[in-house]
Amino acid sequence: MKSAVLSRRNFITASLLAGGGLLFDFSMPIAAAVPGGQAQHLGAFIRVLPGNRFVIGGKNAEIGQGAKTSLPMMIAEEFDVDWSQVSVEQTHADQTLFGAQSAGGSRTTPREWLPMRQAGAAARAMLVAAAAQKWNVPVDGLTTAAGVINERKSGRAMTYAEAAPSAAQISPPGLATLKLKDPAQFRIIGQSIPGVDTPAIVAGKPLFGIDVSLPGMLHAVLETCSAVGGRFIAANLDEVRALPGIMHVLKIEGDGEAESLLDGVAILSKSWWSANQAREALKVQWDTSAQESFSTSRYADQAAAALTGEAHAEIVSKGDAESAFAAAARVVEARYEYPFLAHGTLEPQNATALFRDGAIEIWAPTQNPEAGRALVGRALGLAPEKIRINLTRVGGGFGRRLMNDYMVQAAAIAAQVPGVPVKLLYNRQDEFRRDFFRPAGWHRLAAALDTSGRVTAWRDHFVTFGRGGKPARAADMPASIVPASLLENVVLEQSLIETNLPTGWLRAPGSNALAFVTQGFLDEVAQAAGKDLPTLMIEMLGTPRLIEGEGRGPALATGRARGVIEKVLAMAHWGGREPLPPGRGRGFAFYFSHAGYFAEVVELTVTDAQIGDMEVWVAGDVGNQIVNPLNALHQVQGSVIDGLGQALAGQKITQVDGAVEQTNFDGHPFQRIDATPRIHVEFVRTDNDPTGLGEPALPPVIPALVNAIHSATGKRVRSLPVDLSA
Incomplete structure (x- = not known):
């Protein structure tokens, strides 16, 4: 990320608070951190309270990634206060005041690293200037x-609270005059600090969207077609209206877009339980003629046919792959596949909305509030300033809440009962039926080897979902994917089939599947070359250099990649392909995603087709500073557990007649505590600005796992989820 460009005039204003204290309100246009370079405004605030305590605003959505703690830590560090003096409050959503508040793509830390520190430094400078004037x-x-x-x-001393009245009269500092701390001076950044919400979570205090309660609030459930996109024909609405406790039964007319509004029927009651019970009596006739042809079995047949024919389009073609394959001493080929996946957030989708006087106020656990504002505005015909969004803590996002369908649905329902707060809450069946699924994919791969075992060419025909020649959301494969970016002769191709399922970003989108394919197949290539995968990877990485990414994507630094590979090999005492005890195996994988470099080793035992006694080593490079080591450890551990769950727990989404078959965690299970391995994590510090940690540790664990299974059993796993009994 380029450094943020800030305006001195708009940088900071300070005002006295009623009853004493000082409010610093930062308004800083950032051109370099937003697509297209258009001006945005980042707002963070510090309140200096009597008693020399400080309230710092947590401006970003908190989905468990720690932003509500780490961003205030950055401000507090440069503000030069003790963390024990700080309280953190969640701000509402308003990009004109606070700038980007989304949580996705592991972008929060790199985007906010400089602006948050400048905010703290500027506030400190104004207080110091006030003291200097008073003491002359x-x-x-x-x-x-x-x-x-x-x-x-x-030896004189003055508290910030004492300096606050005078500081309110000080002109904002010029950015050029701000001197940020040398990292050696950090006393907060780099310390392990528990999450600011942890005590409230442990005590069961209301923090989440599901906890919102307003006077006179009605509870809503929403029935939509199980075959996504089915259109409403008729329903026994009057019969349901007559049921005890039911206040309203409303027809919702959709726009046909899953991320906005689909046709449905909303039932409102004074309790969610009675509304959900009344739903059992609801009988809706749907038109599903356009959805009934979509099924898992048909997708498999279409993919198999596509892989045997000519690809629909090229992603990238460079060098002369055809000649390289013709001259190869050996060609390795394989097919890999993976299923649709659901997010399975523990807190079901929900939003509370109050429509009155031509405006709407929303309480929502969203990862992407401004996108939700735009959708609500379009659905209700409201200007952005007529929509207030209050951010609640998110009980699991993983990319699901980058989509704001639940927010639009709550708003559309509330608009039909003006003046009454309405809370929409999904049940677990809704949660699985209405997800935005990680798209399935099929790959036909080939690699050419010369007589020395060097990879000379690479081909991947990728079949996934899309329409009109455009891949569906999260279904694309970047041209700069490793190892294609490291080789001279490459052909990446893509064929598309259609689905009615809406697709979306799942933690480490794209990479969570593509790492399994590329690193799993490369382990096969390494074996054919008589090498282990780390050796093959280091050979392909070559001398330290930068390889430009696709579009605005970050460049791959091959030296950083090699650094984490060598680190994890040392951590795990990697012995190459030397034999382990019978049934014991080790696997390695490397992946670069979301600007993070991660290499991982999995060791396990396979007995009677059951995996046990697992241990995982993780080495990561996310730059020169770990803001909160405790949170960083948790992010990596959580990524490893998520990835293992995707591979081992039996997760997959299947369809019949356009409808998803899974309706709860029994059909789409997640990793359990007793299956959690021992996880060892170390970071390689490099001279680069810090990057995010929510996602890049996940992708390598899946191929490291399947490569370890091969090491233990000789069996190649080319299809997920893992099934060793097959």
Whole structure:
């Protein structure tokens, strides 16, 4: 990321609070951190309270990735206060005040690393300037610590709270005058700090969208067609309206877009339980003629036919792959596949909405509030300023809540009962039926080897979902994918088949499947070359250099990739392909995604087709600073557990007649505590700005797992989820 470009005039304003204290309100246009370079505004605020305590705004959506703690940590560090003096409050959603507030793509840390620190440094500078004026001394003679301004020469001291009234009159500092701390001076950044919401979560206090309660609130359930996209024909609405406790039964006319609004029937009651019970009596006639042809078995047949024919389109073609394959000493070929997956967030989708006086207020656990604002505005014909979005903590996002369908649905229902707050809450069946699924995919791969075992060419025919020649959301494969970016002769092709299922981003989107395919197949290639996969990867990475990414994607630094590979090999005491005890195996994988470099080793035992005694080693490079080591450890551990769950727990989404078959966790299980391995995590520090950690540790664990299974059993796993009994 380029450094943020900030305007001195708009950077900071300060005002006195009623009853004492000082509010710093930062308004900083950022051109370099947004697509197209258009001006955006980032707002963070600090309240200096009497008693020398400080409230720092947590501006980003908190989905468990720790942003509500880490961003205030950055501000507090440069503000030069003790963390024990700080309280954190969630802001509402407003990009004109706070800038980007989305949580996705592991972008929060790189996007906010400089602006948050500048915000803290600017506030500190104004307080120091106020003290210097009062004491009539140079600013250079003053220091700060723990929210106290000290004069070295006289020994005088003044708290930030005492300086606040005068600081309100100080002109904002020029950005060029701000001196940020040397990392060696950090006292908050780099410390393990528990999440600011953890005590409330443990105590069961209301934080999440599901907890919202407003006076006079009605509870809503929403019935839509099980075959996604089916259109409403008729229903026994009057019969359901007559049921005890039912306040409203409303027809919802959709726009045909799953991420906005599909046809449905909303039932409102004073309790969610009675509304959901009344739903059992609802009988809807749907037109599903356009959806009934979609099924898992048909997809498999279409993919098999596509893989045997000519691809629909090229993703990239470079060098002379045809000649390289013709001259190869050996060609390795294989097919890999993986299924649709659901997100399975523990907190079901929900939103609360209150429509009155031509405006709407929404309480929602969203990862992408401004996209939700746009959708609600379009659905209700409202200007953006007529929509207020209050951010609640998110009980699991993983990309699902980047889509805001539930927000639009709640708004559409509330608009039909003006003046009444309405909470829409999915049940678990809704949660699985109405997901935005990780798309399935099929790959036909080939690699050419010369006589020395060097990879000379690479081909991948990728079949996935899309329409009109355009891949569905999260169904694309980047031209810069490893190893294609490392080789001279490459052909990446793609064929598309249609689906009625809406697709979406799942934690480490794209990479969570493509790593399994590429690193699993490369392990086969390495074996054919008489090498182990780490050796093959290091050979392909070559000398340290930068390989440009696709579009705005980050460049791959081959030296950083090699650094994490060598680190994890040392951590795990990797012994190459040397034999382990019978039934014991080790697998390795590397992947670069979301600007993070991760290499992982899995060791396990396979007994009677059952996997046990698993251990995982993880080495990652996310730059020169780990903001919160405790949270970083948890993010990596969670990524490993998520990835193993995708491969081992039996997760897959299947369809019949256009409808999803899975309706609860029994059909789409997640990793259990007793299956969690021992996980060892270390970071390789490099001279690069810090990047995000929510996603890049996940992709390598899946191929490392299947490569370990091969090491233990000789069996290649080319289809997910893993089934060793087949």
